[in-house]
Amino acid sequence: ARNRHVLDCFTHTGAFALNAAKGGAASVTAVDISQEAVDMTKKNAEANNLDIDVVKADVFDYLVKLDQEHNHDFDYIILDPPAFTKSGKTVHEAFRGYKEINYRAMKILPRGGYLATCSCSHFMGEELFVKMVKEAARDAGVTLRQIEFRQQAPDHPILMTVPETYYLKFFLFQIV
Incomplete structure (x- = not known):
């Protein structure tokens, strides 16, 4: 994230935002709908002497607003939502939610920008998640270059x- 303008969506405790700031990001904005998450992120930033803007907002609405305003201030967007589905019955709705946030992020990012996107739901399997990313990229009119793929850490064995037990998918893409 060095010298990048980072947007951390669904920040929760601010872990990605804090690491981006510590890694030399030019600016970091962390967004979460939960006041508790916003307060925790601010507290964690202060405890680590890091300058992070923390915004209380619904990420879906926030991304739509950035897209509608043609706001391309961010060149590194992190999407780490909570599990959008916890059963096989709601996978279709989850697919739409993941696709919406990824589509919006891709539209906001400039060429050369980075998108880190995750799913922590077993029911949103790797193949389905990749299908969603491809559809979002097609709809956003962008080409993605995969930089990295990761799974959960060894302390959460598959x-x-x-x-x-295989639930975490993490991709890092660059808009090319």
């Missing part, structure tokens, strides 16, 4: 006989 057991081949227990599919629910």
Whole structure:
């Protein structure tokens, strides 16, 4: 994130925002709908002597507003939402939610910008998540270059006989 203008969506405790600021980001804005999350992020930034703008807002509305205003101030957007689905019955709705935030982020990002996008839902499997990203990119009219793919850390093991243990998907893309 060095020298980048970072937008951390669904910041929760501010972990991505704090790391971006510590890593030399030119600016960091953290957004969450929860007042508790906003307060926690501010507290964590102060405790670490880091300058982060923290905004209480619905991320969906915030991204729509940035898109409608043609605001391209951010060149690194992080999407780390809570699980949009916790059952197989709501995967279709979750797909639409993930696609909406990714589509908006892709439209906001300039060429050369970075998108970190995650899902922590077992039910939003890797293949389905990749399909969603491809559709969002197509609809946004952008081409993505995959920089990195990660899964959960070893302290959250993936057991081949227990599919629910594979839940975290993390991609880093660049708009090309």
